[in-house]
Amino acid sequence: MRVLITGGAGFIGSQVADAHIARGDEVVVVDSLASGRREYVPAGARFYEMDIRDVGLREVFARERPQLVSHHAAQASVSASVRDPAWDADVNVLGTIRVAALAAEYGAEHLIFASTGGALYGEPARLPADESTPILPLSPYGCAKACAERYLDLFGRLGGLRACSLRYANVYGPRQDPHGEAGVVAIFARALLDGRQATIHGDGEQTRDFVFVDDVVRANLLAAERRAQGAFNIGTGVGTSVNAIYRTLARLTGSTAAPRHGPPRAGDVRHITLAADAAAAALGWRPAASLDDGLAATVAWFARRQR
Ligand SMILES: NC(=O)c1ccc[n+]([C@@H]2O[C@H](COP(=O)([O-])OP(=O)(O)OC[C@H]3O[C@@H](n4cnc5c(N)ncnc54)[C@H](O)[C@@H]3O)[C@@H](O)[C@H]2O)c1
Structure with missing residues (x-):
């Protein structure tokens, strides 16, 4: 094709x-x-x-x-x-x-x-x-x-x-731009690996559906x-807070740095998760990667890169 x-x-x-x-x-x-x-x-x-x-x-x-x-x-x-x-x-x-x-x-x-x-x-x-x-x-x-x-x-x-x-x-994984404004996993992973402080917008209790x-x-x-x-x-249908993502990435990178909290961002939703039953029925698709495995693979990839 x-x-x-x-x-x-x-x-x-x-x-x-x-x-x-x-x-x-x-x-x-x-x-x-x-x-x-x-x-x-x-x-x-x-x-x-x-x-x-x-x-x-x-x-x-x-x-x-x-x-x-x-x-x-x-x-x-x-x-x-x-x-x-x-x-x-x-x-x-x-x-x-x-x-x-x-x-x-x-x-x-x-x-x-x-x-x-x-x-x-x-x-x-x-x-x-x-x-x-x-x-x-x-x-x-x-x-x-x-x-x-x-x-x-x-x-x-x-x-x-x-x-x-x-x-x-919310898609995450290797090759996501860690220097952009979107992609909290890449931004946090890069900052924590580089020993920099990461910024959480708002209180961090907003939840997202992270898919590998x-x-x-x-x-x-x-x-x-x-x-x-x-x-x-x-x-995935599963919601994870931005604070929980930060904690997991801090553990995976061995960082003890506390995050900085900035103001919430205009346009961001507070809670969202997606039901993917229609994709399961029509495409035979279900998410396979666990969040832990996906985050570990992402951190390993960013650790191999300098920027
Ligand atoms: N990353 C996510 O969580 C997510 C979630 C929902 C939807 N999407 C969608 O998935 C797609 C890919 O997103 P991504 O996260 O890989 O972002 P990305 O910025 O890495 O990819 C977008 C690509 O489009 C190119 N591009 C931008 N404007 C262009 C233009 N005018 N002409 C030609 N090329 C142009 C960029 O150079 C880049 O390579 C986008 O349509 C995005 O809206 C992403």
């Missing part, structure tokens, strides 16, 4: 790219390197350093004619979306529309969209949230992902584009193999 992966130099997209290469697929990566790294693009992939909003993207689709488009390129920070909602929407709404329109025009059989479950439902009355939970995002980022999902649905109904939105919980990147990659492969359609939560 020929797969075009946008954002394939990023944390999740590059590992989805690795998995497709390992399965024998032909992989094309489009990434602006806004936050991704060239070294993460697998050696066997063809790489286009390009913004998804660039007019040149048409030429890439015309030349490569992908059967599957895996759309992972995004402005992925909730805080950045609060600061600049128009820019967030430009990348995450208009960018997704461009990618999906070209996928449809050039005959892609399937599109997989990296959506969010963590920022889509706001503060649901019942947790874990399933896909029937009202979509009431609390950030421009969540709103943009919800809007992009609606366009995929529209293109499916009007033009026959077969699309699947994977609504990720290997499980997210497997969800992508299953969705591709089954040419899944619709929206699926990809999470």
